[in-house]
Amino acid sequence: MQITAALLAAVPLGTAWRAGWARLGSAQFSSPQAGGGRHFVSSRCGNRKSEVMAGKPKLYYFDGRGKMESIRWLLAAAGVEFEEEFLETREQYEKLLQSGSLLFQQVPLVEIDGMKMVQTRAILNYIAAKYNLYGKDLKERALIDMYVEGTTDLMGLIMQLPLQSAEMREKNLALIIERAKTRYFPVYEKALKDHGHDYLVGNKFSWADIHLLEAILMVEECKPDILSAFPQLQAFKGRISNIPTIKKFLQPGSQRKPPADDKYIANDSD
Numbered sequence: 383m384q385i386t387a388a389l390l391a392a393v394p395l396g397t398a399w400r401a402g403w404a405r406l407g408s409a410q411f412s413s414p415q416a417g418g419g420r421h422f423v424s425s426r427c428g429n430r431k432s433e434v435m436a437g438k439p440k441l442y443y444f445d446g447r448g449k450m451e452s453i454r455w456l457l458a459a460a461g462v463e464f465e466e467e468f469l470e471t472r473e474q475y476e477k478l479l480q481s482g483s484l485l486f487q488q489v490p491l492v493e494i495d496g497m498k499m500v501q502t503r504a505i506l507n508y509i510a511a512k513y514n515l516y517g518k519d520l521k522e523r524a525l526i527d528m529y530v531e532g533t534t535d536l537m538g539l540i541m542q543l544p545l546q547s548a549e550m551r552e553k554n555l556a557l558i559i560e561r562a563k564t565r566y567f568p569v570y571e572k573a574l575k576d577h578g579h580d581y582l583v584g585n586k587f588s589w590a591d592i593h594l595l596e597a598i599l600m601v602e603e604c605k606p607d608i609l610s611a612f613p614q615l616q617a618f619k620g621r622i623s624n625i626p627t628i629k630k631f632l633q634p635g636s637q638r639k640p641p642a643d644d645k646y647i648a649n650d651s652d
């Protein structure tokens with residue numbers, strides 16, 4: 383498969399992908415690591431016992447946030463341990479391609495319950511449903527989807543920032559802050575205020591809460607006082623951050639990835 387500049391420009395790619403792909407194409411990365419080669423026993427039910435039989439989910443992506451980060455968040459919040467293989471060499475990526483595991487020749491790839499899942503949204507839906515984080519009925523699910531898509535749009539804007547010129551970055555940073563303040567955060571603030579519950583949907587912890595916290599923390603990396611006009615969201619952030627699985631994920635040394643820094647992006651042009 384050939385990745386051209388035109389293709390890169392045409393496909394909405396995660397930051398980690400672009401930097402990661404450049405690294406895969408770089409001559410300096412010449413030592414292939416052993417591939418996963420892990421065999422999973424397929425399970426008919428999604429309980430913990432079958433998980434033990436099937437092994438931990440295994441994630442294949444770059445050593446960065448990109449499209450995998452929300453999957454890491456969701457698994458961690460659900461209290462599910464997972465393994466990761468970071469794609470650092472072209473050989474690793476070619477091996478995955480040749481194995482036929484990448485249905486559309488793209489990552490993220492997640493091996494879970496005997497499946498080789500691609501497409502971020504499909505993976506997230508599966509995990510959310512399996513771990514009972516996806517509402518009690520179709521209407522709750524629809525609301526969770528709407529909230530999650532909103533936070534996904536906001537996070538998508540932020541993910542593009544590190545790849546932009548200083549001038550574009552400044553312009554888009556202002557746009558992100560504006561959008562967070564006037565388009566996205568007011569929705570969640572109002573929902574929490576109106577129903578007075580601890581969680582966004584159905585008075586129960588769900589994927590919508592996890593995704594919103596991830597988005598809040600990302601926007602705070604751009605503007606630390608962004609929540610100053612959102613008291614409900616401030617309290618929400620405190621509550622959700624204190625859920626034990628999430629608290630653990632927020633500790634240093636967890637599988638959570640830092641924002642793409644200049645060094646990471648600089649590898650893009652190596």
Ligand SMILES: N[C@@H](CCC(=O)N[C@@H](CS)C(=O)NCC(=O)O)C(=O)O
Pocket residue numbers: 385393394395396398399400448449487488489490500501502503
């Ligand atoms: N719709 C897919 C898009 C995945 C995607 O764009 N992946 C990038 C990495 S972040 C990729 O593998 N690009 C290579 C290509 O498109 O050939 C998803 O959401 O998972």
